[in-house]
Amino acid sequence: MRTLVFIPAWNEEDSVTGVIAGVRQCLPDADVLVIDDGSTDGTAAQARAAGALVASLPFNQGVGAAQQTGYIYALREGYDICAQTDGDGQHPPQELARVVAQVRDGDADMAVGSRYLDPDIAEAGDYRASPMRGLGIRMFRAIVSASTHQRFTDTTSGLRALNRRAMALFGERLSSEFADVEALQRAVHQGLRVKEIPVRMLPRAGGDSFLNPARSLYYIYKTLVVLLAGHVRPRGSNSGSQ
Amino acid sequence: MSAGSAILSAAQSTEPVLRLTTQARIVAAVLAIAFMVLIFELIRRHRLQERYAIIWFLAGVAMLLGAAFPQVLELLAKAMGVRDITIALFSLILFVLLILSLSFTVILSRQAGQITRLAQESAIERLRQEQEGSGSQADRESL
Numbered sequence: 001m002r003t004l005v006f007i008p009a010w011n012e013e014d015s016v017t018g019v020i021a022g023v024r025q026c027l028p029d030a031d032v033l034v035i036d037d038g039s040t041d042g043t044a045a046q047a048r049a050a051g052a053l054v055a056s057l058p059f060n061q062g063v064g065a066a067q068q069t070g071y072i073y074a075l076r077e078g079y080d081i082c083a084q085t086d087g088d089g090q091h092p093p094q095e096l097a098r099v100v101a102q103v104r105d106g107d108a109d110m111a112v113g114s115r116y117l118d119p120d121i122a123e124a125g126d127y128r129a130s131p132m133r134g135l136g137i138r139m140f141r142a143i144v145s146a147s148t149h150q151r152f153t154d155t156t157s158g159l160r161a162l163n164r165r166a167m168a169l170f171g172e173r174l175s176s177e178f179a180d181v182e183a184l185q186r187a188v189h190q191g192l193r194v195k196e197i198p199v200r201m202l203p204r205a206g207g208d209s210f211l212n213p214a215r216s217l218y219y220i221y222k223t224l225v226v227l228l229a230g231h232v233r234p235r236g237s238n239s240g241s242q
Numbered sequence: 243m244s245a246g247s248a249i250l251s252a253a254q255s256t257e258p259v260l261r262l263t264t265q266a267r268i269v270a271a272v273l274a275i276a277f278m279v280l281i282f283e284l285i286r287r288h289r290l291q292e293r294y295a296i297i298w299f300l301a302g303v304a305m306l307l308g309a310a311f312p313q314v315l316e317l318l319a320k321a322m323g324v325r326d327i328t329i330a331l332f333s334l335i336l337f338v339l340l341i342l343s344l345s346f347t348v349i350l351s352r353q354a355g356q357i358t359r360l361a362q363e364s365a366i367e368r369l370r371q372e373q374e375g376s377g378s379q380a381d382r383e384s385l
Contacts, residue, residue: 035365057364061358061361065361069366
């Protein structure tokens with residue numbers, strides 16, 4: 001099975017080389033693609049030097065648009081499986097390989113690595129979040145679980161693997177507000193088998209946390225609106241796209 | 243008779259109090275014409291696309307109609323249950339502006355989506371060209 005692992009990266013020149021090396025070690029057969037989301041540092045050059053394919057968005061469009069670029073590329077190039085992992089080094093490549101295996105073995109159309117599913121791992125990992133982030137995590141968990149009638153614990157996880165059916169759902173839709181959380185809801189509503197598996201994650205390699213309180217609040221607002229719209233959208237068909 | 247019903251009957255019986263003066267009507271008409279000339283000029287200089295100009299022409303025509311036939315405004319004020327024509331006019335204009343700015347946000351959103359898709363297509367296309375380039379280079383090297 002042809003597998004593509006893509007890494008959305010925005011100014012991650014310090015960590016992207018290590019992430020690529022890890023992916024190649026744990027998934028030697030997979031092609032590695034870095035989606036450079038309008039980085040102003042040496043991310044693209046570092047990724048090329050590390051032997052990855054690089055798709056550079058001409059300007060920063062946000063992680064949703066970067067992810068979608070990965071899905072579109074995987075669809076058009078005929079990959080059977082496409083997986084995504086963060087460029088900041090918080091996803092151990094062994095865990096990525098486990099997530100990919102779920103889809104490769106046909107156990108799920110879409111697999112998501114959750115750092116909260118196994119209480120022991122969550123305890124040991126000490127994934128402490130700021131109060132605002134913690135609120136968002138609990139809210140999304142409750143809303144997505146209620147909307148899909150399926151239990152989800154880590155709705156914002158960027159460690160995912162998809163088969164072609166799931167890629168098609170996210171690839172060809174024109175939207176600048178594509179969100180991690182909504183993707184779960186949409187996938188379940190469209191009848192896909194979505195499975196969370198417990199994974200260990202690492203603290204960010206360096207730099208500030210991506211979300212400050214104001215941005216957290218905006219992210220929560222945006223996701224709530226998208227989830228609400230997603231909940232009332234007709235289900236079981238792809239006719240709502242575009 | 244309660245105070246409420248007194249006010250109600252007064253509102254029903256009274257004609258709109260303020261009529262537009264001739265001077266106000268002339269000023270409005272001149273402004274409306276100047277406005278439409280400006281729109282036309284913007285189109286001529288390719289600063290404004292025809293498809294987006296139509297709403298502004300309609301706004302200009304509405305202004306002109308209001309100046310030429312103030313009876314329309316009086317009818318409108320009556321229909322809205324407002325005694326003062328100027329207040330009816332202002333509320334109406336505010337509402338129209340609200341709808342206009344909403345329509346701009348809709349257009350903006352659509353274009354933001356299109357820009358995102360263009361950025362994605364450009365990134366993928368450049369990657370493909372790189373791959374083709376390196377692929378043919380590898381072919382040459384292997385020969």
